[in-house]
Amino acid sequence: MRFRKLGIFGAGVLLALTACGSGSSGTSNNSPIKIGVTGPFTGNYAAPGIDIQNAAKVMAAQFNKNGGIDGRQIQVLTADDQCDAQVGVQAAESLVSQGVIAFAGGYCSGASIPETDVLRRHNSIPFLAVASSNPKLTEQGYDNVFRLITRDDFAGPVDVDYVFSVVKAKKFAIMHDNSTYALGVAQFARQEVQKLGGTITYYDAITPGQKDYTSALTKVSSTNPDAFYFTGYYPEAALLVKEYRDLGLDKKFYFHQGGAMYDPAYVSAAGPAADGTTVTFPVGPDTAKGAEFDNFKAAYKTATGKDLATYSIYEHDAFWMLKLAIEKVHSTKPGDINKAMHEVSYQGITGSIKFNDKGDRQAASIVAFKVQGGQFVPIYVLKGTDWIPYS
Numbered sequence: 001m002r003f004r005k006l007g008i009f010g011a012g013v014l015l016a017l018t019a020c021g022s023g024s025s026g027t028s029n030n031s032p033i034k035i036g037v038t039g040p041f042t043g044n045y046a047a048p049g050i051d052i053q054n055a056a057k058v059m060a061a062q063f064n065k066n067g068g069i070d071g072r073q074i075q076v077l078t079a080d081d082q083c084d085a086q087v088g089v090q091a092a093e094s095l096v097s098q099g100v101i102a103f104a105g106g107y108c109s110g111a112s113i114p115e116t117d118v119l120r121r122h123n124s125i126p127f128l129a130v131a132s133s134n135p136k137l138t139e140q141g142y143d144n145v146f147r148l149i150t151r152d153d154f155a156g157p158v159d160v161d162y163v164f165s166v167v168k169a170k171k172f173a174i175m176h177d178n179s180t181y182a183l184g185v186a187q188f189a190r191q192e193v194q195k196l197g198g199t200i201t202y203y204d205a206i207t208p209g210q211k212d213y214t215s216a217l218t219k220v221s222s223t224n225p226d227a228f229y230f231t232g233y234y235p236e237a238a239l240l241v242k243e244y245r246d247l248g249l250d251k252k253f254y255f256h257q258g259g260a261m262y263d264p265a266y267v268s269a270a271g272p273a274a275d276g277t278t279v280t281f282p283v284g285p286d287t288a289k290g291a292e293f294d295n296f297k298a299a300y301k302t303a304t305g306k307d308l309a310t311y312s313i314y315e316h317d318a319f320w321m322l323k324l325a326i327e328k329v330h331s332t333k334p335g336d337i338n339k340a341m342h343e344v345s346y347q348g349i350t351g352s353i354k355f356n357d358k359g360d361r362q363a364a365s366i367v368a369f370k371v372q373g374g375q376f377v378p379i380y381v382l383k384g385t386d387w388i389p390y391s
Contacts, residue, residue: 030072045233052105053105055308055312056319059320063323082111083179102127103119104315104319112127113132123335128147129147130311131314135152135153138358145359149311155185156189160196162280169254171201173201173202175228177208208236209235221249224252228244234270255277256277257277264309275371278369283313283365285310286377
């Protein structure tokens, strides 16, 4: 096992806090604390966005039953960013105009990054990301941006290392879709293949939304890879894996997915064709444990009629980090919250949370999952620099 441990944990929700009204302290204001949630609530990527939105509403209801945050009730305001940069800017401006003191959510880095620029211009309203993983999010030098998910410069190398070390693949075909997230993961994965002494047989992009990718898969096959690694989103991944099966390519090379495919929406869209494909991801609903997880899972089911999806537990932990920060300083002023966010820590559903100077999480626990019978089954876990069977 030759994986370089990067020591960074930062890939998918956003939590931004803005001062309520003019940014007054929470000690003398009994009005609701407004928390904004952005993400794709319509379109091809709506499933994880709605999961994040649902989790925010469940958390607000739970907090409100127990006195809210610092004695004030919570109100969740949402804005659909459609995973689009320009729409994301409009969504962020809309929520700021409504007096939100924070954002918690986001899904696509391409929308989340410009949203942080909006919040920076508006008195550095805090932003906690639960799914957006591109390194730029926390490399901008902003002290109001925080991330609860792994960064792409960690996730890409981890994916490659798993396939290289466990599957014993040496020749990689890498495909992305030119989105901020997928391109970033692909670039870091390509670098890792080269560092490990492997070979890149194919490296190219597809256009999202097309109805047929057989031509691209045929090109991949012609390069004779040992493994095919797709870093895009689940609608395209579902179609790719179906065509991969139909073309008989499952007899030629291994199919591994980027972290965005660790989502029930991928399995639902791909159907039986997803079985046998693998993905690595930090703690998720399939491996989370403990009383807090059980309570949140039950509350989510009661409120929505649905099971938890991937990022709901990260939204849960983002709300708790926000609560701890506000109650530490008894204030909803952005500067006070941002300072406190760097000081508080929390043992959440997703593990221990403590932000470093950049706003990234300081530790990561990574699990390799295989789709079996329509379920994500944990099969390996990264311990230090070694992959060992999950138990």
